[in-house]
Amino acid sequence: QMHLEESGGGLVQPGGSLSLSCAASGFTLNMYAVAWFRQAPGKEREQISCIKNVDHTTTYEESVKGRFTISRDNAKNSVILQMNNLGPEDTAVYFCERGGVRASWYIAGCSAGPSEWDLWGQGTPVTVSS
Numbered sequence: 001q002m003h004l005e006e007s008g009g010g011l012v013q014p015g016g017s018l019s020l021s022c023a024a025s026g027f028t029l030n031m032y033a034v035a036w037f038r039q040a041p042g043k044e045r046e047q048i049s050c051i052k053n054v055d056h057t058t059t060y061e062e063s064v065k066g067r068f069t070i071s072r073d074n075a076k077n078s079v080i081l082q083m084n085n086l087g088p089e090d091t092a093v094y095f096c097e098r099g100g101v102r103a104s105w106y107i108a109g110c111s112a113g114p115s116e117w118d119l120w121g122q123g124t125p126v127t128v129s130s
Contacts, residue, residue, distance in 0.1 A: 002026035002119060006096050009124030012086055020081040020124060021073075022096030030072055033099040034079040035110060035117065038092035038126075045095075049081060050110035053100045059110045063089070086128045093123040
């Protein structure tokens with residue numbers, strides 16, 4: 001069976017850092033695009049970062065540019081989201097999702113709609129508070 005499992009969340013003070021991991025099992029993660037999404041209480045799910053499979057280019061939502069870095073750890077079959085200079089606005093549950101399974105994903109790439117992300121984990125909560 002194929003699974004994604006997020007880990008690394010927790011409570012951190014403003015200005016702190018966390019490193020989230022998205023570990024895959026049952027398939028090779030670097031063959032697919034991976035995006036990190038987050039959902040804060042009362043807010044819609046938003047994509048904050050994406051790494052493609054074909055050329056490994058990355059994208060970031062404007063509010064996290066310069067603070068978050070997405071990368072692959074192929075030895076661990078995972079994708080890492082390094083988050084620095086965290087603020088209360090980053091408090092949310094973070095999910096990683098798999099894309100690039102269907103040809104239709106490649107029309108919009110990382111901007112593909114919800115139906116093009118076919119696998120995700122339970123999420124890992126991040127709370128930024130003093």
